[in-house]
Amino acid sequence: MIEHFKIEQLDLVFGKNSKKVFQALDAGQSREHIHQELKHVIAVQNVNFSVYKSEILVIMGLSGSGKSSLLRCLNGMNGRTIGKTRGQILYLDAETNQRINLIECPKNHLRKIRKHQVSMVFQQFGLMPWRTVSENVAFPLEIQGIKSTERIKQVEEKLEIVGLAKWKSHYPHELSGGMQQRVGLARAFVTQADVLLMDEPFSALDPLIRKQLQDEILELQQKFKKTIIFVTHDFSEAIKIGSRIAIMDAGKILQIGTPQDIIENPACENVKRFTEDIKGTHTFLT
Numbered sequence: 001m002i003e004h005f006k007i008e009q010l011d012l013v014f015g016k017n018s019k020k021v022f023q024a025l026d027a028g029q030s031r032e033h034i035h036q037e038l039k040h041v042i043a044v045q046n047v048n049f050s051v052y053k054s055e056i057l058v059i060m061g062l063s064g065s066g067k068s069s070l071l072r073c074l075n076g077m078n079g080r081t082i083g084k085t086r087g088q089i090l091y092l093d094a095e096t097n098q099r100i101n102l103i104e105c106p107k108n109h110l111r112k113i114r115k116h117q118v119s120m121v122f123q124q125f126g127l128m129p130w131r132t133v134s135e136n137v138a139f140p141l142e143i144q145g146i147k148s149t150e151r152i153k154q155v156e157e158k159l160e161i162v163g164l165a166k167w168k169s170h171y172p173h174e175l176s177g178g179m180q181q182r183v184g185l186a187r188a189f190v191t192q193a194d195v196l197l198m199d200e201p202f203s204a205l206d207p208l209i210r211k212q213l214q215d216e217i218l219e220l221q222q223k224f225k226k227t228i229i230f231v232t233h234d235f236s237e238a239i240k241i242g243s244r245i246a247i248m249d250a251g252k253i254l255q256i257g258t259p260q261d262i263i264e265n266p267a268c269e270n271v272k273r274f275t276e277d278i279k280g281t282h283t284f285l286t
């Protein structure tokens with residue numbers, strides 16, 4: 001298995017005086033103490049994990065546990081422009097096939113990685129209302145200068161998978177919320193980026209549509225094999241789509257493993273609590 005990311009001893013702090021906070025952390029001060037006394041938030045603390053090529057790694061945890069903060073470290077959005085990181089985020093650069101530490105990577109290089117390799121997918125997929133469904137999906141290909149015939153082929157293939165082939169000439173406002181999310185999903189898979197960072201993309205949807213989109217993401221993934229890091233606070237979503245799940249609490253990863261590992265051998269009471277809700281609903285649970 002190829003490590004697409006290797007994260008070592010990662011800390012992320014929000015606030016002006018990160019130096020002082022890192023010193024306090026090294027002196028053994030707790031996250032709570034630092035919050036109360038120094039008025040800084042440790043959003044990610046001593047996190048170590050790898051993300052393998054072509055897996056869906058789900059980051060799961062309660063609100064405020066640090067999921068989005070950690071996700072945004074993986075394209076340098078946190079820790080470089082907002083907050084301060086230390087440690088290593090070794091990323092396998094597709095262009096050079098070398099590992100680079102995103103924490104120290106020059107800004108223009110980081111921008112290039114964001115533009116071509118590591119794409120962030122937001123909950124509001126941000127469709128352009130003046131473009132049809134197929135023009136929205138084709139947009140990333142246009143930016144890359146891909147020829148029209150190739151664009152049409154790629155767009156139609158993705159729209160077919162998300163069940164919107166017949167809607168290709170319609171505009172976003174003519175589609176339901178769930179259909180619009182599907183267009184966004186198709187567009188995410190059309191980009192050349194090998195890595196998709198997805199922050200709760202389905203959380204605003206009703207359960208049935210959400211379930212369909214989970215199926216569609218699995219189908220798209222089966223075919224296009226991106227490396228996906230997917231944030232959710234829904235444990236059943238995590239076990240359905242995750243190759244592995246990282247469970248976070250208070251900025252730390254409590255456990256990382258396959259859904260089966262986590263359910264059968266929860267590392268602590270906090271993890272066990274998540275697993276209890278879904279007992280009996282999955283076939284590998286006996």
Ligand SMILES: Nc1ncnc2c1ncn2[C@@H]1O[C@H](COP(=O)(O)OP(=O)(O)OP(=O)(O)O)[C@@H](O)[C@H]1O
Pocket residue numbers: 014015041042043061062063064065066067068069070082233
């Ligand atoms: N830009 C920021 N400035 C200061 N503190 C921040 C910032 N972003 C997040 N935080 C803090 O970092 C901690 C982790 O927040 P984060 O949004 O990563 O959690 P989360 O698990 O994604 O939560 P949710 O599920 O509610 O989105 C929280 O205490 C939050 O208040």
